[in-house]
Amino acid sequence: MDEKQVAKGAQQEKIAVPMDSEQFQRFIDASGIFERTRAYLRQYLKNWYEEDAAAFMDCMRADLDTVLATYHFYNNNVSVAKDLEWETDYINCWIRITDEEDDSCCSYRTLYDYDLVAFDDMLQS
Numbered sequence: 700m701d702e703k704q705v706a707k708g709a710q711q712e713k714i715a716v717p718m719d720s721e722q723f724q725r726f727i728d729a730s731g732i733f734e735r736t737r738a739y740l741r742q743y744l745k746n747w748y749e750e751d752a753a754a755f756m757d758c759m760r761a762d763l764d765t766v767l768a769t770y771h772f773y774n775n776n777v778s779v780a781k782d783l784e785w786e787t788d789y790i791n792c793w794i795r796i797t798d799e800e801d802d803s804c805c806s807y808r809t810l811y812d813y814d815l816v817a818f819d820d821m822l823q824s
Contacts, residue, residue: 718779733774736792736809739820740772743807747822758824759804769799775806788813 727733748755748763759766775793782789790811796804810819 723777723779727777730815732777732790732792732811732815733794735811735815735817736794736807737772739809739817740794740807741767743820743822760798766796770804771797771799771801773797789818790815 744755744759744763744766752762756762759770761770773795775795776791777793778791780789780791781787790813791808792811793806793808795806798804805822805824807822808820809817811817
């Protein structure tokens with residue numbers, strides 16, 4: 700099946716996404732997921748700086764105090780995911796990090812179970 704056939708089939712079926720976007724926004728607001736993720740992000744950055752300040756400064760282009768005081772931390776994305784390989788459902792929360800001139804630096808992501816217990820996090824440049 701070529702791309703045109705796949706696109707045509709998708710147009711004909713029009714399956715609704717089983718999620719109410721307003722309800723999802725209420726979940727984001729009520730759960731404080733971005734605030735939780737920011738707390739994990741601060742701890743991640745502090746731990747990284749304490750373990751390897753040179754690598755931190757190479758990647759972040761500044762020391763920890765400068766990053767925390769002058770960098771911008773933008774709420775970027777919250778999504779629900781289903782991992783078919785590991786047979787688990789989870790929530791992703793991303794925060795985009797830019798320097799004081801708003802040049803992109805990296806993004807930080809925390810994975811939560813449905814009880815909002817964080818089980819993994821990562822920084823991506």
